[in-house]
Amino acid sequence: xxxxxxxxxxxxxxxxxxxxxxxxxxxxxxxxxxxxxxxxxxxxxxxxxxxxxxxxxxxxxxxxxxxxxxxxxxxxxxxxxxxxxxxxxxxxxxxxxxxxxxxxxxxxxxxxxxxxxxxxxxxxxxxxxxxxxxxxxxxxxxxxxxxxxxxxxxxxxxxxxxxxxxxxxxxxxxxxxxxxxxxxxxxxxxxxxxxxxxxxxxxxxxxxxxxxxxxxxxxxxxxxxxxxxxxxxxxxxxxxxxxxxxxxxxxxxxxxxxxxxxxxxxxxxxxxxxxxxxxxxxxxxxxxxxxxxxxxxxxxxxxxxxxxxxxxxxxxxxxxxxxxxxxxxxxxxxxxxxxxxxxxxxxxxxxxxxxxxxxxxxxxxxxxxxxxxxxxxxxxxxxxxxxxxxxxxxxxxxxxxxxxxxxxxxxxxxxxxxxxxxxxxxxxxxxxxxxxxxxxxxxxxxxxxxxxxxxxxxxxxxxxxxxxxxxxxxxxxxxxxxxxxxxxxxxxxxxx
Amino acid sequence: xxxxxxxxxxxxxxxxxxxxxxxxxxxxxxxxxxxxxxxxxxxxxxxxxxxxxxxxxxxxxxxxxxxxxxxxxxxxxxxxxxxxxxxxxxxxxxxxxxxxxxxxxxxxxxxxxxxxxxxxxxxxxxxxxxxxxxxxxxxxxxxxxxxxxxxxxxxxxxxxxxxxxxxxxxxxxxxxxxxxxxxxxxxxxxxxxxxxxxxxxxxxxxxxxxxxxxxxxxxxxxxxxxxxxxxxxxxxxxxxxxxxxxxxxxxxxxxxxxxxxxxxxxxxxxxxxxxxxxxxxxxxxxxxxxxxxxxxxxxxxxxxxxxxxxxxxxxxxxxxxxxxxxxxxxxxxxxxxxxxxxxxxxxxxxxxxxxxxxxxxxxxxxxxxxxxxxxxxxxxxxxxxxxxxxxxxxxxxxxxxxxxxxxxxxxxxxxxxxxxxxxxxxxxxxxxxxxxxxxxxxxxxxxxxxxxxxxxxxxxxxxxxxxxxxxxxxxxxxxxxxxxxxxxxxxxxxxx
Numbered sequence: 001x002x003x004x005x006x007x008x009x010x011x012x013x014x015x016x017x018x019x020x021x022x023x024x025x026x027x028x029x030x031x032x033x034x035x036x037x038x039x040x041x042x043x044x045x046x047x048x049x050x051x052x053x054x055x056x057x058x059x060x061x062x063x064x065x066x067x068x069x070x071x072x073x074x075x076x077x078x079x080x081x082x083x084x085x086x087x088x089x090x091x092x093x094x095x096x097x098x099x100x101x102x103x104x105x106x107x108x109x110x111x112x113x114x115x116x117x118x119x120x121x122x123x124x125x126x127x128x129x130x131x132x133x134x135x136x137x138x139x140x141x142x143x144x145x146x147x148x149x150x151x152x153x154x155x156x157x158x159x160x161x162x163x164x165x166x167x168x169x170x171x172x173x174x175x176x177x178x179x180x181x182x183x184x185x186x187x188x189x190x191x192x193x194x195x196x197x198x199x200x201x202x203x204x205x206x207x208x209x210x211x212x213x214x215x216x217x218x219x220x221x222x223x224x225x226x227x228x229x230x231x232x233x234x235x236x237x238x239x240x241x242x243x244x245x246x247x248x249x250x251x252x253x254x255x256x257x258x259x260x261x262x263x264x265x266x267x268x269x270x271x272x273x274x275x276x277x278x279x280x281x282x283x284x285x286x287x288x289x290x291x292x293x294x295x296x297x298x299x300x301x302x303x304x305x306x307x308x309x310x311x312x313x314x315x316x317x318x319x320x321x322x323x324x325x326x327x328x329x330x331x332x333x334x335x336x337x338x339x340x341x342x343x344x345x346x347x348x349x350x351x352x353x354x355x356x357x358x359x360x361x362x363x364x365x366x367x368x369x370x371x372x373x374x375x376x377x378x379x380x381x382x383x384x385x386x387x388x389x390x391x392x393x394x395x396x397x398x399x400x401x402x403x404x405x406x407x408x409x410x411x412x413x414x415x416x417x418x419x420x421x422x423x424x425x426x427x428x429x430x431x432x433x434x435x436x437x438x439x440x441x442x443x444x445x446x447x448x449x450x451x452x453x454x455x456x457x458x459x460x461x462x463x464x465x466x467x468x469x470x471x472x473x474x475x476x477x478x479x480x481x482x483x484x485x486x487x488x489x490x491x492x493x494x495x496x
Numbered sequence: 497x498x499x500x501x502x503x504x505x506x507x508x509x510x511x512x513x514x515x516x517x518x519x520x521x522x523x524x525x526x527x528x529x530x531x532x533x534x535x536x537x538x539x540x541x542x543x544x545x546x547x548x549x550x551x552x553x554x555x556x557x558x559x560x561x562x563x564x565x566x567x568x569x570x571x572x573x574x575x576x577x578x579x580x581x582x583x584x585x586x587x588x589x590x591x592x593x594x595x596x597x598x599x600x601x602x603x604x605x606x607x608x609x610x611x612x613x614x615x616x617x618x619x620x621x622x623x624x625x626x627x628x629x630x631x632x633x634x635x636x637x638x639x640x641x642x643x644x645x646x647x648x649x650x651x652x653x654x655x656x657x658x659x660x661x662x663x664x665x666x667x668x669x670x671x672x673x674x675x676x677x678x679x680x681x682x683x684x685x686x687x688x689x690x691x692x693x694x695x696x697x698x699x700x701x702x703x704x705x706x707x708x709x710x711x712x713x714x715x716x717x718x719x720x721x722x723x724x725x726x727x728x729x730x731x732x733x734x735x736x737x738x739x740x741x742x743x744x745x746x747x748x749x750x751x752x753x754x755x756x757x758x759x760x761x762x763x764x765x766x767x768x769x770x771x772x773x774x775x776x777x778x779x780x781x782x783x784x785x786x787x788x789x790x791x792x793x794x795x796x797x798x799x800x801x802x803x804x805x806x807x808x809x810x811x812x813x814x815x816x817x818x819x820x821x822x823x824x825x826x827x828x829x830x831x832x833x834x835x836x837x838x839x840x841x842x843x844x845x846x847x848x849x850x851x852x853x854x855x856x857x858x859x860x861x862x863x864x865x866x867x868x869x870x871x872x873x874x875x876x877x878x879x880x881x882x883x884x885x886x887x888x889x890x891x892x893x894x895x896x897x898x899x900x901x902x903x904x905x906x907x908x909x910x911x912x913x914x915x916x917x918x919x920x921x922x923x924x925x926x927x928x929x930x931x932x933x934x935x936x937x938x939x940x941x942x943x944x945x946x947x948x949x950x951x952x953x954x955x956x957x958x959x960x961x962x963x964x965x966x967x968x969x970x971x972x973x974x975x976x977x978x979x980x981x982x983x984x985x986x987x988x989x990x991x992x
Contacts, residue, residue, distance in 0.1 A: 083934065097968050098967050099966055100936060100966065103934035104934055105933070105934050108883075108916055111916075114842075114886075115932075118747070118845075119745075120887070120931045121932045183753055183844075183845035183886060184753055184845060186688070186843050186845065187688055188684050188686060188843070189843075190684060192682070249615075250615075251614070251615045257679055257680055341839075342841075342842055342883070343837075343838060343839020343840070343843060344839070346838055346839055347676075347682050347683075347684070347685075348680075349614075349679035364911065369968070369969060371967075371973070372967075372971050372976075373962075373968070373969055373971050373973075374966070375967075375968035375969070383916060387604075387883055388838050390610075390614055390679060391616070413971075413973060414969065415860065415911035415914055416916075417914075418879075418912055418914070420603065420607075423616070435611070436601070436611075436617045436618065438579065438599035438601050440599065467596065470594055470595055470596065470869065471594050471868075471869025472594050472600060472869070472870060473865060473871070473910065475868050475869050477867070477868050477909060477977040477980055477981055478981055480977065485973055488973075
């Protein structure tokens, strides 16, 4: 293990997680590695959760995105979290956020690092970063994600490193570490294609800031892979047919443009759909690489993928990290303020595919809240991509819970993406191409193409009656949330 | 006049507006110059409105932004508009949009050109572009705005040029004409400071596409300059004090960062406030330059301003365009897909100050709709800037119409900017610094600092009762729009 500390003088910093965690004090701001369960702290944050069971310690925790191993839940359960940002997916933490016990800031994933560098957030007191090894100059080699670790390493007053010996040392080189200059001296980020590498292979770190080093050999939490089902397959089919038509019309070539796909079942189904398509030489410029990415690489369909993390099943993990020589020129991991930066998304012309919780007849999208109040996960990078994409696609099922919930509503109960940022909406029922349409046209197209049959008539009636009252975006404010309210009262959005 | 057509063979294209407008056919897509009343078509579009009085002709009209001289209203009144994008401010057109007679697409101003180049909108059949003169190579020199004219000139099948002899020919050189490459070959836009000029001085145009040339000497419609009043002065004071504090804290220097200011009274009041401040060597990277910009240049406070148009009073117009040698190294006009491009806004670190119609207790902003249905103007560039800015500031008066309307509400009736994109809210009552705050903290800060006293108690009651019901973003859906509904019913948001 010790050979993973290649800077001799740091070897004396090796300690246990229980000792290391004593460096964290009540009220501190802690910045930790970890992005959609990949490359998170495996022992220090869990040790903090243990400590918080018996001791009054509450921190502000910033990460890349979500953590694995239920760590967010353990921390929340133990009362260790005062504030959390910028993303989470944990059911225990979620319930504490919704009850008001934990304060959560739901941030565009490109922005957390910006906010820290710009001093728009309190500085990080201590960083906890998982690394594959520490290089001879004290710089560090990250593992399965980069996230915000470059910023945490640069700004934190102290750093705890978790050296993970389960990560092969030949991950060296799969990361492209670049930090934009602070204002007013920021320069161009010189990426013009997904495969451009513009930075270093290791994260710069002043060795004097390293306060503790701990060892672990724990793997990332594996991704749950849901096989495509009837609905996700239908959604994927609609999207692929749409792309094929765009190629026929000469709007796109059969290489398409770099793809971003949000995490989850639908994204996996769409990417899986490419396997048996005529598209070729595809690329990704995304946040997270899932199993489907590596399946497409193996199938010879995808030539390069750029992201901030690899979040895959145990099988895929072994396949990729056990055979890095096969994949190392096929993908790169970047800091999330590069993978998600608005300028690159527009410059590269990304096709962005993200999941909605619900959308409304005008194409406004709710990605985060149930019933307008309770948060599920967070906006993640969907806003970074949707606003600046070449094409912004949102997907959801038309109805769920025995069709007691319609995911297309008169008005969304919470807006994360406005109609200005939504080009294409897709459900298992069908696809609505909203490009070049005014709100009243958007509404009719969405009702015609996307809504579950059980709700179509009532939604049409809402739109018709609203239209009679007039307006650029006709609504009946007194009825706009009636479906949500009905669901809260009766357990179904359907009329009795 | 004819000497303004420096390419000999184009002189034969000179005709009258009445003749030129015959080139426009029913159903066509027309792209026209004009951005916030600057550099619009002074004779061809008005002639189209005349023609449409007696003839059935309906077009889709795209511009840079709003037009002057009531042209939008005349076109709408005559029934000449089927569809209009991406922005407007005309009362007659507005009422036709709200009644559904004219379809309007409210677009981020950076995106219209992108959508055309990407073939996500139908191509432009004919362009109508105001120019100062036609150069010897057939390229054209724009006037007081650039807007989307570079894109229209490149993509339109035919072009009508309006040569405006009231514009001095020495405007040559105040424009920086740059068009990003189409996908997938787009390159870096090499601007790292507001004063960088990266392009040509004239707009490329294939002379074979020029179908008609008409002459005019009409000036732009002058901007209405509203002197700062008690409320706008109070808002400006809060913002300036905030900036001073940021300088004291070392977050900014007294040069600040490049400023974007939306059009209107408040922006003018803020900029006027800088005149007597300690800030110096200020810069702007904005859409529109108003009187206050040139006042600040004259006062020696502002060293450079970049935008897409100059929209000023008659006095200021004469001052600037009559003395271009004094101002020509102090400002530049760019295409709006450059002035507003997300990547540059983040790269330069813009301080964005925009006007809200209303905002809610969580900091979501409505910039466009009255009562959730009727549009006022449009989102303009506020979304381009707010999302990507270093600091995103929104301003509005706390209450209006004898305080019968509160501009801070339980929930906005239409969302243009989500809480993720709003850092600072300011009313005449006070300023709420929302950075680093979770939704429940944002709500209390907004209620404490920004709300008019007449509405404070009821808004606090809403928040308190919503909080009891729980949620990351507590709301009472059945009450969320009760203030809007009460106003519709009684003419006041106040309880009876």
